[in-house]
Amino acid sequence: MTDALERREKLQADRLVQYETMVEIRAFEDRVKEIFFEGLVHGTTHTCQGQEAVAVGIAAAARPTDTVTCTYRGHGVALALGLTPESILGEIRGRQMGSVGGVGGSMHLCDMSVGLLPTFAIVGAGIPVAAGAALTAQVRGTDDAAIAVFGDGASNIGAFHEGINLAAIWKLPVVFICENNQYGEYSRIDLTTPIENIADRAVGYGIPGVVVDGQDVDAVTRAVGEALDRARSGDGPSLLELKTYRYAGHSRADTAPYRPEGEFEEWFERDPINSFRARLIQEGGLTEDGAAEIDERVKARIAAAEATVEDATGATVDDMFRNIYAPTS
Amino acid sequence: MAKMRMNQAIAAAIADEMRADPDVVMFGEDIAVAEGTFKTSAGLLDEFGASRVRDTPISEMGFLGAGVGAAATGLRPIVEIMFVEFLGVAIDQLSTEAAKFHYLSAGQVKVPLTVRASVGAGLGFGSQHSQTLESWLFATPGLKVVVPSGPQSAYGLLRSAIRDDNPTVCLEPRALYAGRAEVATGDDALIPLGKAATKAEGDDVTVVSLGAMVGNALDAVARDAGWTADVIDLQTLIPYDKEMLIDSVRKTGRLVTVEENPLTGGWGGEIVSFLTGEVFSDLKAPPLRITCPDVPVPFGKELEQRYLPNADYVADQISELIETSSLPRHWWEKAEVGQ
Numbered sequence: 001m002t003d004a005l006e007r008r009e010k011l012q013a014d015r016l017v018q019y020e021t022m023v024e025i026r027a028f029e030d031r032v033k034e035i036f037f038e039g040l041v042h043g044t045t046h047t048c049q050g051q052e053a054v055a056v057g058i059a060a061a062a063r064p065t066d067t068v069t070c071t072y073r074g075h076g077v078a079l080a081l082g083l084t085p086e087s088i089l090g091e092i093r094g095r096q097m098g099s100v101g102g103v104g105g106s107m108h109l110c111d112m113s114v115g116l117l118p119t120f121a122i123v124g125a126g127i128p129v130a131a132g133a134a135l136t137a138q139v140r141g142t143d144d145a146a147i148a149v150f151g152d153g154a155s156n157i158g159a160f161h162e163g164i165n166l167a168a169i170w171k172l173p174v175v176f177i178c179e180n181n182q183y184g185e186y187s188r189i190d191l192t193t194p195i196e197n198i199a200d201r202a203v204g205y206g207i208p209g210v211v212v213d214g215q216d217v218d219a220v221t222r223a224v225g226e227a228l229d230r231a232r233s234g235d236g237p238s239l240l241e242l243k244t245y246r247y248a249g250h251s252r253a254d255t256a257p258y259r260p261e262g263e264f265e266e267w268f269e270r271d272p273i274n275s276f277r278a279r280l281i282q283e284g285g286l287t288e289d290g291a292a293e294i295d296e297r298v299k300a301r302i303a304a305a306e307a308t309v310e311d312a313t314g315a316t317v318d319d320m321f322r323n324i325y326a327p328t329s
Numbered sequence: 330m331a332k333m334r335m336n337q338a339i340a341a342a343i344a345d346e347m348r349a350d351p352d353v354v355m356f357g358e359d360i361a362v363a364e365g366t367f368k369t370s371a372g373l374l375d376e377f378g379a380s381r382v383r384d385t386p387i388s389e390m391g392f393l394g395a396g397v398g399a400a401a402t403g404l405r406p407i408v409e410i411m412f413v414e415f416l417g418v419a420i421d422q423l424s425t426e427a428a429k430f431h432y433l434s435a436g437q438v439k440v441p442l443t444v445r446a447s448v449g450a451g452l453g454f455g456s457q458h459s460q461t462l463e464s465w466l467f468a469t470p471g472l473k474v475v476v477p478s479g480p481q482s483a484y485g486l487l488r489s490a491i492r493d494d495n496p497t498v499c500l501e502p503r504a505l506y507a508g509r510a511e512v513a514t515g516d517d518a519l520i521p522l523g524k525a526a527t528k529a530e531g532d533d534v535t536v537v538s539l540g541a542m543v544g545n546a547l548d549a550v551a552r553d554a555g556w557t558a559d560v561i562d563l564q565t566l567i568p569y570d571k572e573m574l575i576d577s578v579r580k581t582g583r584l585v586t587v588e589e590n591p592l593t594g595g596w597g598g599e600i601v602s603f604l605t606g607e608v609f610s611d612l613k614a615p616p617l618r619i620t621c622p623d624v625p626v627p628f629g630k631e632l633e634q635r636y637l638p639n640a641d642y643v644a645d646q647i648s649e650l651i652e653t654s655s656l657p658r659h660w661w662e663k664a665e666v667g668q
Contacts, residue, residue: 101435110434118433132398162391326494
């Protein structure tokens with residue numbers, strides 16, 4: 001069993017682990033931003049603070065045997081699916097122990113033991129690819145499914161239309177998840193998209209379109225689970241729109257000056273981690289002390305990961321020449 | 330052995346692979362019920378059923394992307410692009426996704442995808458349906474590209490492409506679909522990828538060609554113009570057979586490419602560049618590229634035939650090269666053209 005699969009199984013079995021993973025994603029992304037400013041990250045990076053419930057809800061609902069395509073803003077989804085902080089940070093830092101050996105970088109993570117295809121740095125490209133993964137399940141007659149995670153910006157590119165249309169006519173077992181964080185790169189969604197709910201576009205494909213509160217991890221888990229059940233039972237794809245919010249800018253040093261005043265504060269009132277913590281405490285599954293312990297444990301885990309990565313070997317020139325072509329058996 | 334047209338040899342190759350492996354599936358526009366615009370999938374729907382042989386909407390990015398996803402998760406899809414130009418709306422899925430998955434997964438993911446597309450001029454389809462467009466694919470590590478020159482190589486190359494664990498593009502010269510020849514089928518007829526074939530042997534010049542131009546090169550050599558040539562059918566463009574080319578040019582001392590593409594950016598530029606470096610001191614004359622002019626493929630029978638390098642032109646250019654040891658001008662560079 002891989003480390004990722006072990007992490008994934010724990011997350012699926014235990015809501016406290018789901019909470020801890022959300023805390024981990026937030027802490028991880030905060031550190032990524034910091035080490036970027038420390039000059040330790042070559043190139044670019046896209047963080048997902050504010051969108052933790054989306055990542056964890058998807059990972060809780062899906063099976064590790066389901067295939068997932070995900071965007072370049074993928075650290076959170078990857079952590080939730082099971083990838084370790086070491087493997088992601090290692091990749092961000094170009095280390096051999098990184099998720100894909102250090103030749104990919106922040107935008108390219110992969111672990112097939114939990115179904116994560118190489119994450120996509122081309123907006124929308126993962127949508128038809130997820131349809132194809134679902135085709136494999138359909139042709140082979142398994143009850144696996146596929147999930148495409150993409151942003152609101154992707155809903156305007158041709159791959160969205162073509163991929164969903166194809167999946168709908170072939171009734172493929174796939175769930176299309178639009179992670180609507182309100183911004184496509186630097187542009188607010190209402191400047192690029194003439195409708196309020198992207199889920200409404202499902203009508204055009206004759207499939208269910210559902211708006212979900214993407215800040216509520218339980219709501220996400222439930223909605224994704226229902227759509228997956230539908231997919232597995234042969235009723236075809238669904239389009240879910242998970243309304244969420246990107247706390248950070250688009251990438252690197254973007255401080256999102258284009259954001260209207262007060263918008264972040266408004267969303268932060270419904271912060272997915274704070275909300276889930278309050279719910280767990282109210283339900284009696286967690287105490288304030290327990291939550292503080294989780295915070296400390298996560299902090300220590302990420303510090304340990306940073307130390308491991310710091311000392312790890314960088315990808316070599318030899319690595320650059322590996323895995324260009326697969327040997328044909 | 331049986332006499333087959335090239336489109337029949339293609340359908341036979343697909344059928345043989347589908348019989349051998351239940352993971353082989355095929356989809357594209359009008360390939361199932363209609364059996365393909367060029368009848369390259371005749372009989373497949375009947376034999377293998379609607380799950381494995383599927384018609385798609387007109388949406389190349391969607392169904393090529395689905396081919397990538399299916400290949401990455403265990404199927405061996407064959408995706409048909411009716412005319413290679415239609416790849417333009419989908420090339421992200423081929424060049425930027427499929428060709429990178431193995432690299433960007435540290436070898437975890439393989440993409441045994443075969444993309445078939447019809448290519449080339451000669452049938453009057455006009456500028457937007459007559460290009461060969463190898464150059465769109467030429468600079469993409471991770472892809473393989475094969476180009477058949479007739480029924481036998483179509484059968485052998487396609488079967489090897491389907492069996493290959495990498496995304497492989499088979500560019501099928503449309504003008505050759507109707508050509509008939511004896512075709513050996515079965516596993517012995519597989520043509521390994523990366524290997525060229527010597528179609529004629531001679532002493533004075535190495536003529537490197539691909540696809541529909543192989544026939545023109547052979548016809549040119551048959552003119553008996555006082556010189557003899559090795560005619561090499563590259564068969565696989567990426568990765569091309571460097572060893573065979575080096576050996577031949579070392580022997581003949583002259584290199585000519587015959588290409589169905591515009592001069593600028595054509596594959597012959599790479600071959601000439603490579604071989605000039607490898608065998609410089611063996612060359613008796615500058616390498617010559619015989620290509621189409623840098624214009625869109627024109628409509629109209631006479632213009633279209635003028636656009637393509639025909640056998641007479643190829644023979645004349647080679648004769649002039651051998652006689653003068655300097656480069657003959659391209660026909661469109663002559664004074665009376667384009668004034």
